[in-house]
Amino acid sequence: MDAIRIIALATLLMLAACNDTKLQFDPDPLKGSLHTVDWAGTYQGVFPCPSCNGMKTILTLIAPNQYTISTEHLGQDPNPFVSSGEFNWDSTGNIIYLDRGQIYQVVESKMYLLNVESQRIRGEHEEQYIVHKISS
Template sequence: MKTKSSKFVINLKVANVKIKVITLVTLFFLVLSCAKKDKNETTDTMVVDSTEVVVNDDHNARNSLDYMGVYEGILPCADCEGIETILQLENDESYILNTIYLVKTKHINKTKKSNNEVRGVYTWNDAGNTIVLSGIENAPNQFFVGENYLIQLDMDGNKIEGDLAEKYVLQKKSDSGEIPPPPPPPAPDSIKGNFIPQKTLFTFNKWKLVELNGEPVQNTSDSKKEMFIQLNKENRYAAFIGCNNMMGGFELKEDVMRIKFTKGASTMMACPDMTTEQEFAEMLEKVDNYSLNGNSLSFNRARMAPLARFEAMK
């Protein structure tokens, strides 16, 4: 009897141990299953949250970078030692671009500098990452905007690739409102052969009309009969457009390249064809800004194509 009783007790203990083991194993798998479920839910939530951030992220250079300021660098040049470039961007979307062509003479190991200054307004592309400089023709006028740097793009607005790609970068030097770097050396005036500090609307006495509303203007070889506009520092203008003399006033904000002509007057001579004269008068009423590029001047409206182009007269 003792033997059977002992066996029964032992079997009962073994059974209890098995039950406990099974219970523990079951609990372990339940906990593991719940942990996996929580992990999957967390991962799903993270994926959803991450997707939402990507979709809602519409930041670009135009609305998230402090891009205004002065940028400098020496850009590659096909027929010179390099182009020292200084580009200043203002918060009113105006710009000043100085380009200095570095050229070595054949027999003297020194670098001569030829300077050109352009002023105008800049616009942004749809993506908000590239600016386009107005008043520049037959040369690259687009820059990709990064944090504290600009990259000059090619004529088609694409990034330049190859060994020289890293050379087309302008680094930011100072913010707008601070003292800019010293101005470049004075440039030779190609017309008079002397030196001037910088070209303005008043650098030349007269500006000859060469294009009106996108069409070239035919001027005679006699300088007295060439079509021109003359601007003075008293904010008065005089013009001759083939027949009558025109005159009037204008409002000028030279620091931001803005100009607005007031309603003027003209002589009343009868002329066979006054079409150009009438178009010129209408053009003056539309102008609200201008661009200077060396000895060339253009009158513009907003960001559209130039309404009129002029060349400096001797």
């Protein structure tokens, strides 16, 4: 990964860490998104980017625990960075952890990018931290 992409991702994660909203879930993992939501599929969104016009992200989740992700820095490099790997569910079955460090809360037809403390990003721009499901 080149230095600009590392800096952009680090900045995004640091901005996300400025949130103190705690997520509350039913502790019964059988009631979590893992078992109650059609989560496998492709999600897309554009996250804020301090050094570009946004980070277009396409994330595909493949059962049982594989993913592919494509990130394009809009207004800069038209060639997206593409990688793949594994993800793990938390004990509630509502949050996934990508092996590259990103954390998402999975809900019906969308996912919220969470901060490094597994908390949802709140505030004026919170809607910019969502990827919406575009296909199953």
